[in-house]
Amino acid sequence: MKSKREIRLEFKERRSALSRKQIQEKSIEIANQCLKLDIWNLQNYHLFLSIEKQHEIQTEYLLQVLQGRDKNLIVSKGNFKDYSLNHYLLTDQTSLKLNKYGIPEPSGEGNIQIQESQIDVVFTPLLAADLKGNRVGYGKGFYDRFLEKCRPETIKIGLNFFEPLPDLIEANENDQRLDYLVTPEKIFNF
Ligand SMILES: Nc1nc2c(c(=O)[nH]1)N(C=O)[C@@H](CNc1ccc(C(=O)N[C@@H](CCC(=O)O)C(=O)O)cc1)CN2
Numbered sequence: 494m495k496s497k498r499e500i501r502l503e504f505k506e507r508r509s510a511l512s513r514k515q516i517q518e519k520s521i522e523i524a525n526q527c528l529k530l531d532i533w534n535l536q537n538y539h540l541f542l543s544i545e546k547q548h549e550i551q552t553e554y555l556l557q558v559l560q561g562r563d564k565n566l567i568v569s570k571g572n573f574k575d576y577s578l579n580h581y582l583l584t585d586q587t588s589l590k591l592n593k594y595g596i597p598e599p600s601g602e603g604n605i606q607i608q609e610s611q612i613d614v615v616f617t618p619l620l621a622a623d624l625k626g627n628r629v630g631y632g633k634g635f636y637d638r639f640l641e642k643c644r645p646e647t648i649k650i651g652l653n654f655f656e657p658l659p660d661l662i663e664a665n666e667n668d669q670r671l672d673y674l675v676t677p678e679k680i681f682n683f
């Protein structure tokens with residue numbers, strides 16, 4: 494079994510080998526794959542905003558799909574002292590600012606805060622997933638803490654450029670499993 498550390502290194506390298514053009518094409522394919530999911534009768538969708546320098550999936554295409562369907566969009570602001578996230582409605586009024594890790598986050602006053610219990614679907618960032626829906630992120634546990642506060646029926650969807658690892662990822666008691674992994678070619682249902 495590979496350690497989470499080894500998996501992180503391997504997938505960071507695989508991501509950094511992708512060109513801007515590949516990232517864009519694959520991100521569009523991922524947004525198109527998401528259209529096939531049976532999730533479109535809900536209201537409140539949480540989306541991560543991409544860290545470009547880390548070669549993450551560009552979520553702007555999925556964002557356009559969600560906006561086109563008049564869904565409520567929710568984005569987070571991270572607290573890097575306790576690795577928690579606060580969630581806010583994304584509206585025309587929301588100004589976004591890059592934090593020191595390159596994550597676009599809502600800034601300023603007047604943002605409408607949303608509770609985890611209100612969220613119907615969460616699109617999660619990750620470095621790698623396995624065939625059981627375990628995920629590995631950057632290793633601060635932000636999403637494990639967030640997802641455990643959601644309702645049990647909240648749909649958790651990982652997005653990745655790469656297919657799941659055939660070997661299981663070492664999971665601990667805090668790890669929250671995904672319901673789906675969407676890749677440019679395929680949807681995995683766990
Ligand atoms: N777009 C996006 N937003 C997200 C996440 C994510 O993975 N992607 N997170 C998911 O949990 C949380 C942020 N998690 C983070 C955890 C660690 C570091 C960090 O230590 N960055 C360092 C080194 C990066 C590295 O190479 O590992 C840096 O930028 O200097 C940044 C973000 C919340 N928001």
Ligand SMILES: Nc1ncnc2c1ncn2[C@@H]1O[C@H](COP(=O)(O)OP(=O)(O)OP(=O)(O)O)[C@@H](O)[C@H]1O
Nearest residue numbers: 628629630631632633634635636637638641667668
């Ligand atoms: N619900 C939780 N409560 C307290 N600590 C937690 C919780 N979830 C995770 N942690 C801690 O956070 C740290 C990182 O967890 P892990 O390695 O699973 O992160 P990850 O899933 O890769 O990262 P991320 O969720 O940020 O994408 C671990 O030390 C873990 O014990």
